[in-house]
Amino acid sequence: MGDDIQDKNGGHPGLPGRRVTARIKAMTIWQIPLRNRVVSIVGPTASGKTALAIALARALREKGQKAEILNADAYQMYKGMDIGTAKPTAAERAAVPHHLLDIIDPAEPMSVARFQKIVRDEIVRLDALGIRSILVGGSGLYARAATDVMGLEPHDEKVRAVLEERAWQEGPSALFAELEEKDPRAAAGMDPRNVRRTVRALEVIALTGKPYSSSLPTYQYAMPVLQIGLDLPRAELDRRIGLRTGQMRREGFLDEARRLQGRLGPTASHAIGYPQMQAVLDGSLSQDEAFEQIAQKTRRLARKQMGWFGRDPRIHWLEALDPDVEAKALDLVGTADAGGFAADDGPVAPTRHHLGDIDRPGA
């Protein structure tokens, strides 16, 4: 067998370049072949991804197709973290089957690699049943891990712990110096002060003996996918975030956090809002201050998400405020299924102004 390990791992791009990509595309040999094209809905929090996904699933159902929703959000996978993560409501879940919600305990750690395995298994399982997966998520890395050619290198808790201990003892620059020596290319791609990334690079090198790819693969799908992005003006986004934060407060976010007290693991404890609620429970923060902080952090998250998705040239952007978004999304799916789009590219390369700087002053 001439099976190439690199390939199995998702391939490390940057070597052969565009030409090979084009050939693979022409042959449509997918790393993960599917009968039903996956639809991935991305965009900032509070842009209406869940609502669009449900509307789309229903519209497809009317056309005699089967489509169900897969959660691609790291924090909504946790049981009990409902209000703070703006999990779809019971009514929404009743409308269309949702998968990958409430699948792990808050104490458990989540990771891109683990998520990649879980979603892909689920996508394949549903596909075999003739069901199309509609992915809904706001985390760029997770969305990419689900649909893109992206092989994750191994991981070992002990190796990492040793490196982290060293970073603590010897300082980050000592570790980075070692990385520069062992893998100059990886080192060139990251900041010496970013301990997290330095540690991971050295971890991979220690485990595989091979250099670490410090940069993300080029945009290439591992399966038939259509990505739809929801865009909206910043002012409107901020307004919605404010409203949603207020709603979380009214729905009892504080009580939810009280129930989860002391049970949040390394990943779950980083979810926006929970540390703030904990501070309220400790008495070190007032509720008003806490919710103001939550809204602020959520706004920042939204900016970050817009930046991340704005860079992906394959996303087909729709205006969230457009009254016809649902119909337009359905059209996109139809066109994609008919082979109307090149496998990896949208019809129009997205430009900066798609991403909500409409309300920029001056001009």
Next chain:
RNA sequence: GGCUCUGUAGCUCAGUUGGUAGAGCACACGACUGAAAAUCGUGAGGUCAACGGAUCGAUACCGUUCGGAGCCA
């Protein structure tokens, strides 16, 4: 009314024994492969409350005014 403290970046505050200023957070932009709602980088913000005095030179010293806080009456 008297006494004391106080007014520096959007916010909380450093600082200059007199040579026109910084930090954290927020904001803008960016990087990103097993914590990603993470981690990290870069940048833009200030007639140092106002006016006057002394000084080569004031945000800093002196005076007055205005605004805040506290104590005593």
